[in-house]
Amino acid sequence: MEYDKNNVFYKIINKELKANIVLEGEHFLAFHDIAPKAPIHVLVIPKGGYLNYNDFTEHATDREILDFNRGISRVIKLMKLEENGFKLISNAGKFGVQEVMHMHVHILGKSFDD
Numbered sequence: 001m002e003y004d005k006n007n008v009f010y011k012i013i014n015k016e017l018k019a020n021i022v023l024e025g026e027h028f029l030a031f032h033d034i035a036p037k038a039p040i041h042v043l044v045i046p047k048g049g050y051l052n053y054n055d056f057t058e059h060a061t062d063r064e065i066l067d068f069n070r071g072i073s074r075v076i077k078l079m080k081l082e083e084n085g086f087k088l089i090s091n092a093g094k095f096g097v098q099e100v101m102h103m104h105v106h107i108l109g110k111s112f113d114d
């Protein structure tokens with residue numbers, strides 16, 4: 001399957017659609033999931049057009065991959081998930097039940113601070 005720019009995350013990157021942004025970097029964007037499945041549910045996406053995790057790690061530049069992964073770490077810190085843990089999920093294709101065909105990871109967690 002080819003990457004198709006006609007997807008919601010591409011529209012969020014291009015500011016055609018609004019999102020509740022958590023953090024932005026040179027090559028990534030992090031925002032709250034619109035239908036959270038945990039008290040903290042943040043999506044991190046690369047700004048480049050990649051279909052899924054494998055497409056991204058195979059075709060993105062080292063800089064994009066590094067910036068994206070450091071972005072995930074920064075979000076984890078920002079959401080105070082380091083100590084109590086979190087889930088990091090990336091759904092791909094039919095078996096993974098991927099809904100949005102733009103590479104993304106879900107960060108799921110709960111802050112025990114409050």
Ligand code: AMP
Nearest residue numbers: 008019032033034035091097098099100
């Ligand atoms: P999946 O492709 O199955 O990994 O999941 C896509 C995720 O994107 C789901 O958890 C949706 O709730 C979320 N989602 C879809 N549209 C938006 C949007 N406009 N803003 C934020 N999250 C979204």
